[in-house]
Amino acid sequence: MEKAANASEYTPVKTKRRLSKAERKEERTFYLLTGPWLIGLLIFFAVPMVASLWISLNQWDMLTPAKFVGFKNYNTAFNHDPLFWQSLKVTALYSVFSVPLGLIASLLLSLLLNQAVRGMRLFRTIFYLPAVVSGVSVMVLWMWIFNPQIGLLNTILGYFGIAGPGWIFDPHWALPSMVIMSLWSTVGGSVIIWLAGLKGIPPSLYEAAELDGAGGWQKFKNVTIPMLTPTIFFNLVMGVIGAMQTFGEAYVMTKGGPMNSTLFFNFYLFDHAFQNFRMGYASALAWVLFILILALTALVVKSSAAWVYYEGERN
Amino acid sequence: MTTTNRGRLLLKNSLIYVLLAIGSLVMLVPFAWMLSTSLKESYQVFTWPPKWIPDPVKWSNYKTAFTSLPFGQWFNNTIIITVLSIIGAVVSCVIVSYGFARFKARGRSFLFILTLATMMLPDTVTMIPKFYMFTKFGWINTFYPLIVPLFFGKAYFVFLLRQFFMSIPADLEEAAKIDGASTFGILWRVILPLTVPAIVTITIFQFNDSWKDFMQPILYLSKPELYTLTLGINFFKSQNNVQWNYLMAASMVTMLPSLLFYFIGQKYFVESITLTGMKG
Numbered sequence: 001m002e003k004a005a006n007a008s009e010y011t012p013v014k015t016k017r018r019l020s021k022a023e024r025k026e027e028r029t030f031y032l033l034t035g036p037w038l039i040g041l042l043i044f045f046a047v048p049m050v051a052s053l054w055i056s057l058n059q060w061d062m063l064t065p066a067k068f069v070g071f072k073n074y075n076t077a078f079n080h081d082p083l084f085w086q087s088l089k090v091t092a093l094y095s096v097f098s099v100p101l102g103l104i105a106s107l108l109l110s111l112l113l114n115q116a117v118r119g120m121r122l123f124r125t126i127f128y129l130p131a132v133v134s135g136v137s138v139m140v141l142w143m144w145i146f147n148p149q150i151g152l153l154n155t156i157l158g159y160f161g162i163a164g165p166g167w168i169f170d171p172h173w174a175l176p177s178m179v180i181m182s183l184w185s186t187v188g189g190s191v192i193i194w195l196a197g198l199k200g201i202p203p204s205l206y207e208a209a210e211l212d213g214a215g216g217w218q219k220f221k222n223v224t225i226p227m228l229t230p231t232i233f234f235n236l237v238m239g240v241i242g243a244m245q246t247f248g249e250a251y252v253m254t255k256g257g258p259m260n261s262t263l264f265f266n267f268y269l270f271d272h273a274f275q276n277f278r279m280g281y282a283s284a285l286a287w288v289l290f291i292l293i294l295a296l297t298a299l300v301v302k303s304s305a306a307w308v309y310y311e312g313e314r315n
Numbered sequence: 316m317t318t319t320n321r322g323r324l325l326l327k328n329s330l331i332y333v334l335l336a337i338g339s340l341v342m343l344v345p346f347a348w349m350l351s352t353s354l355k356e357s358y359q360v361f362t363w364p365p366k367w368i369p370d371p372v373k374w375s376n377y378k379t380a381f382t383s384l385p386f387g388q389w390f391n392n393t394i395i396i397t398v399l400s401i402i403g404a405v406v407s408c409v410i411v412s413y414g415f416a417r418f419k420a421r422g423r424s425f426l427f428i429l430t431l432a433t434m435m436l437p438d439t440v441t442m443i444p445k446f447y448m449f450t451k452f453g454w455i456n457t458f459y460p461l462i463v464p465l466f467f468g469k470a471y472f473v474f475l476l477r478q479f480f481m482s483i484p485a486d487l488e489e490a491a492k493i494d495g496a497s498t499f500g501i502l503w504r505v506i507l508p509l510t511v512p513a514i515v516t517i518t519i520f521q522f523n524d525s526w527k528d529f530m531q532p533i534l535y536l537s538k539p540e541l542y543t544l545t546l547g548i549n550f551f552k553s554q555n556n557v558q559w560n561y562l563m564a565a566s567m568v569t570m571l572p573s574l575l576f577y578f579i580g581q582k583y584f585v586e587s588i589t590l591t592g593m594k595g
Contacts, residue, residue, distance in 0.1 A: 033414025040467025
């Protein structure tokens with residue numbers, strides 16, 4: 001009896017079971033194999049992340065020693081910098097239009113591309129082409145398309161007797177132009193994900209709906225959409241994270257203009273860091289963006305419980 | 316099938332084809348415009364109404380674009396960076412994700428969650444400290460900042476490969492282990508041959524990332540002879556009077572390898588996007 005009491009008293013101290021020789025060997029192998037990643041995690045993520053947070057509390061031009069200023073950079077951004085708000089507005093407007101429009105356009109397109117008619121492979125390839133070549137070349141191509149005098153868009157509008165706007169050179173049209181370009185170059189990529197989602201819907205669900213007398217629209221509304229919600233969720237999260245970090249479009253096509261109408265947040269940040277060498281301020285902006293992205297993602301993830309349907313999930 | 320039914324099907328299919336044709340036009344016309352511009356005489360570029368078929372067809376624009384500026388050099392630079400990045404990413408990610416997939420250790424799940432968390436971090440957060448660090452290393456105006464980090468694994472690929480490894484039954488490895496094969500021996504001879512599709516996938520992804528990367532080359536490469544194609548095209552564009560015919564020719568050539576890569580790996584490409592789309 002006394003022995004047993006002793007034993008039970010002893011157990012809590014021995015929180016960690018001693019690993020067997022084989023287990024220890026396995027653990028060594030694990031750390032040996034993942035070693036490169038762990039070093040990378042430290043050098044390219046952990047240290048820069050902490051450093052960036054620290055830099056955001058300083059005034060620093062990278063050449064002279066940093067000066068600690070506390071939360072001054074954040075205060076300046078929120079209270080004394082109209083361009084900070086302008087860049088947030090531009091980025092938010094762009095995300096609000098390009099992401100949902102892209103989702104709707106690519107979903108409709110995928111319904112079309114999901115039809116069983118001859119030659120569909122060719123059409124799918126065509127729609128995917130812009131996504132394949134995206135990047136600076138596509139931006140340069142679109143600068144040419146948006147050319148107000150002799151660009152493709154205004155030429156085609158001209159055939160119908162319409163005088164097109166100045167597109168990226170017009171403060172009212174510059175941001176919509178960016179949205180148009182993003183639709184053209186990204187729908188193909190989302191279509192592939194939609195098609196996979198559509199393929200995953202069991203035909204029996206449609207058959208059951210038909211037995212209940214559902215028409216085309218009702219099948220779409222009550223079977224297709226609910227079954228696609230995980231795909232919608234994925235495309236939405238990735239779309240928002242991507243749109244919030246738009247950079248090249250502003251750098252290559254408009255330099256943030258005209259009249260700051262395309263002053264994307266990341267472009268504004270980059271400009272502060274590498275044109276004005278205000279590293280502290282730029283780091284503060286980066287953290288604002290990071291927190292915004294985290295908050296938005298958390299919001300979408302949290303709301304997903306209410307509208308995303310997972311087939312494998314039990315309530 | 317009754318006549319009305321057949322008629323309806325015919326109508327439906329015609330409608331589908333009409334919509335597909337309109338959509339395809341929207342997708343393809345910009346490319347046609349690009350090709351057309353790239354083959355025009357300089358003075359023809361600005362005539363209105365524009366001619367779709369250039370006359371004469373100036374194939375020499377491509378040569379001019381590549382000889383008036385060091386586009387050949389920029390092409391080589393981009394290839395060097397891309398190839399080394401792919402090697403780095405594939406080698407490191409295969410090893411790291413094999414560790415995550417097959418070996419138990421204390422702290423493993425924590426480290427794996429950390430891996431996933433790094434994918435959420437915008438590049439601009441770490442941009443400034445990394446720039447400073449690479450300046451201290453003396454790596455400005457070298458290709459190192461664009462290549463070396465990839466030899467330390469990339470979260471997204473580690474995640475992808477780990478998922479893939481988990482789907483391979485462990486029995487095969489057990490057999491090899493009994494035969495006395497080492498960990499790397501098993502990885503090399505048993506696992507790798509089964510992982511080809513996943514490796515093709517990350518090769519294509521890394522090709523795209525490196526080939527189209529813009530922000531990092533802007534930061535680290537400021538000497539024109541070190542430019543990548545994206546920087547070169549941007550440089551070309553920002554010259555005083557943009558010569559659109561040459562610029563379009565240069566952009567066409569920049570796009571070609573992406574197209575080529577896509578057509579070679581089309582099957583994997585679509586599969587991999589599907590895979591990440593569903594599991595992401």
